[in-house]
Amino acid sequence: MARIKKINFTKSVLTKNTGFIFLCIYIGFILVFSGLFTLYSDEFYHTTIKYENSVQDTYKYIKDEIELSIKKNFIDINNGQTAYLDDEQGWILDINDLYVTDFNADGRNLNISLVVYLFNKGTSATGWIQTNDKFQLHSYGGSLKSNSEIHTFYFRLINETPTNLTDLGYSKIELDRIFTIKENKVCSIKLPMEVSRKLKIFVDSLNGLPYGLKGTYKRMLYLSMVTITTLGYGDIVPITNRARLLVGLESVLGIIIIGLFISSIFNKLSNNARE
Structure with a gap:
């Protein structure tokens, strides 16, 4: 008899709180699928990731570290902060x-x-060199997927140096002297592996695959919420069959749970009206 009463009491509680139960299930699905999306985060393409602050912060970090690495290498080569950049011993770089x-x-x-800002010791003239899209340092050796502690990029200078020093009657600046590393006598830059790792993450992010970037779970939680509500903004899209299946399944389950939730609310209102 006591067992029957307990069962009836449980049914009564479930009946009165059906809407709340469906709401909990709904939220549970959001959390479960966000976890699954995070697990397979490399199977989603992000169309707007390049505009996120985390990508911009990574860009600034890498740019600062590249500059720092160039300066450290230069000091190591020249045993100091200054050196001549031409054979006539005129233009000095600090x-x-x-x-x-x-x-x-x-x-x-x-x-x-x-x-690069320069000073001419003989004439006391000053000048500067600025590279642009037509003049770049171009890596032709190695890969971003290096496993060593130091990742070395080997460079070649693509075009002649664009410089305003021509107006001063001198333009024979050899920029490769900034990058030449002692042991290999070629234009190079050495980056710490952590910087190289973040560089790969940055490149992947620009290509719409930011699975190595911080904030992955938050992005996948957002995706789960817009998927279960069938909003589907399209800023994050599945690119594998498994990811498409998960997204489709969550959408269907979301529709079913919302339908059951609304139905439970109407049933409760109807029962209250009869009473």
């Missing part, structure tokens, strides 16, 4: 007057834009 203004990269190549 490495503190070198700035990385921009960079871009793909799976193998790293292109860097610089501004």
Whole structure:
């Protein structure tokens, strides 16, 4: 008898709180699918990720680290912060007057834009060199997927140096002297592996695959919420059959749970009206 009463009491509680139960199930599905999306985050393409603050922060970090690496390498080569950049021993570079203004990269190549301010010891003239899209440092060796602690990019200078020094009667500046590393005598830049790793993450993010970027779970939680409500903004889209199946399944379950939730509310209102 007591068992029957307990069963009846449980049924009564479930009946009165059906709407709340469906709401909990609905939220549970959001959390479960966000976890699944995070697990398979590399199977989703992000169309707007390049505009996120985390990508911009990564870009700034890499740019600053590239500049720092160039300066450290220069000091190591020249045993100091200054060196001549021409055979006539005229133009001097203080490495503190070198700035990385921009960079871009793909799976193998790293292109860097610089501004370099120079001083001529003989004439006391000053000048500057600024690289642009037509003049870049181009990696033709190695890959971003390096496993060593230091990742070395080997460069060749693509075009002649664009410089305003021509107006001063001198333009024979050899920029490769900024990058030449002692042991291999070629234009190079050494990046710490952590910087190289973030560079790969940055490149992947620009290609719409930010699975190595921080905030993955938050993005997948957002995707789960817009999927279960069938909003589907299209800023994150599945690119594999498994991901498409998960997205489709959550959409269907969302529709079913919402239908059951609304039905339970109407049933409760109807029962209250009869009473």
